[in-house]
Amino acid sequence: MEFKRAGVIGGGAWGTALAQVAGWAGLDVLLQAREPDVVESIRERRVNEAFLPGVTLDDHVSVTTELSDLADCDVILAVPPAQHMRSTLTAFAPFHRAGVPVVLCSKGIERGSLKLMTEVLAETLPAAPAAVLSGPSFAGEVARGLPSAVTLACADEALGEELMWTLSAPGFRPYLATDLIGAEVGGAIKNVLAIACGMSEGKGLGRSAHAALITRGFAEMTRLGVALGGQAETVAGLCGLGDLVLTCSSPQSRNMSLGLALGQGQTVAEALAGKRSVAEGYESAPAVRELALKTGVDMPISLAVAALLCGETTVDAVIDNLLSRPLKVERD
Ligand SMILES: NC(=O)c1ccc[n+]([C@@H]2O[C@H](COP(=O)([O-])OP(=O)(O)OC[C@H]3O[C@@H](n4cnc5c(N)ncnc54)[C@H](O)[C@@H]3O)[C@@H](O)[C@H]2O)c1
Numbered sequence: 001m002e003f004k005r006a007g008v009i010g011g012g013a014w015g016t017a018l019a020q021v022a023g024w025a026g027l028d029v030l031l032q033a034r035e036p037d038v039v040e041s042i043r044e045r046r047v048n049e050a051f052l053p054g055v056t057l058d059d060h061v062s063v064t065t066e067l068s069d070l071a072d073c074d075v076i077l078a079v080p081p082a083q084h085m086r087s088t089l090t091a092f093a094p095f096h097r098a099g100v101p102v103v104l105c106s107k108g109i110e111r112g113s114l115k116l117m118t119e120v121l122a123e124t125l126p127a128a129p130a131a132v133l134s135g136p137s138f139a140g141e142v143a144r145g146l147p148s149a150v151t152l153a154c155a156d157e158a159l160g161e162e163l164m165w166t167l168s169a170p171g172f173r174p175y176l177a178t179d180l181i182g183a184e185v186g187g188a189i190k191n192v193l194a195i196a197c198g199m200s201e202g203k204g205l206g207r208s209a210h211a212a213l214i215t216r217g218f219a220e221m222t223r224l225g226v227a228l229g230g231q232a233e234t235v236a237g238l239c240g241l242g243d244l245v246l247t248c249s250s251p252q253s254r255n256m257s258l259g260l261a262l263g264q265g266q267t268v269a270e271a272l273a274g275k276r277s278v279a280e281g282y283e284s285a286p287a288v289r290e291l292a293l294k295t296g297v298d299m300p301i302s303l304a305v306a307a308l309l310c311g312e313t314t315v316d317a318v319i320d321n322l323l324s325r326p327l328k329v330e331r332d
């Protein structure tokens with residue numbers, strides 16, 4: 001099947017960057033944004049000034065506020081914040097045609113249900129073949145054409161291959177996988193771990209602590225991925241380890257910069273005040289904690305971040321607790 005018209009749901013930074021990539025790939029792209037100011041700024045100035053300033057959009061990209069306008073698209077990229085995925089897909093359901101694939105591009109775990117985005121998709125658009133696009137990719141870099149590589153996971157290998165070619169563009173390289181769970185878990189957990197790395201940076205704990213957090217955090221995301229039915233090899237790819245390294249290494253990351261602010265002494269409310277953009281680690285951390293407790297997976301760093309974000313502890317107590325855990329073998 002050849003895809004010609006892509007609908008992108010979610011006019012935040014990443015939805016806009018992916019619309020840009022799809023436009024470069026030669027697709028006719030319709031970007032759906034909720035905010036009238038976003039639609040106006042793209043229509044009039046070809047720039048999403050609210051969420052992706054400074055990037056002029058490709059001529060193949062047009063914009064709408066209406067989900068119904070995406071009814072004739074032959075592939076959909078779903079890019080709302082993870083906590084709004086269910087309501088967004090439910091609103092889109094009347095306009096979805098059976099068999100039109102949905103590529104899930106958001107990173108998070110739904111609070112309350114503790115579900116992955118593929119589970120949310122299966123419940124809201126059961127006739128949609130699912131794919132997951134996830135990996136180390138800052139929207140601003142991707143939308144400017146800087147090189148990046150991501151995992152594109154799809155259980156149907158032929159469809160996955162078609163989507164891989166469809167969504168590849170100069171500088172944007174999707175790598176194929178079939179393990180959707182592994183791809184999703186990596187993207188969701190790295191956001192929580194990036195908050196921990198930011199805190200460590202903000203407290204001035206040094207590069208050694210940073211490397212230890214990344215490595216032990218990677219062990220946490222791998223354990224959870226495997227417990228949920230994913231493969232350790234997938235988590236070790238771009239969607240897991242790759243994204244963990246990126247997100248934990250740059251204050252360009254909203255999650256890492258939230259952690260930095262907390263490490264420097266701001267409260268959660270102060271650090272999030274006035275932000276229009278999403279820090280998915282903050283949103284998903286309580287669900288990650290519940291999921292770890294439910295599955296019996298040992299995730300001390302993620303649990304500590306969740307406790308801090310929920311106001312149950314302090315940065316200093318988190319550090320003390322992590323450093324006083326019993327010593328153990330490295331590989332368990
Ligand atoms: N920004 C990046 O570099 C990047 C890269 C890869 C993946 N992602 C993922 O993409 C997803 C979207 O992030 P983003 O960076 O594009 O967002 P953003 O922070 O740039 O913008 C916030 C988005 O939230 C939407 N929103 C707010 N309230 C909503 C509601 N009630 N219902 C539906 N949508 C609502 C806004 O319309 C806007 O699109 C996240 O899961 C994020 O982890 C982001």
Ligand SMILES: O=P(O)(O)OC[C@H](O)CO
Binds near residue numbers: 136137194280
């Ligand atoms: O800014 P963040 O922390 O949401 O990270 C953006 C992307 O997920 C990086 O791959």
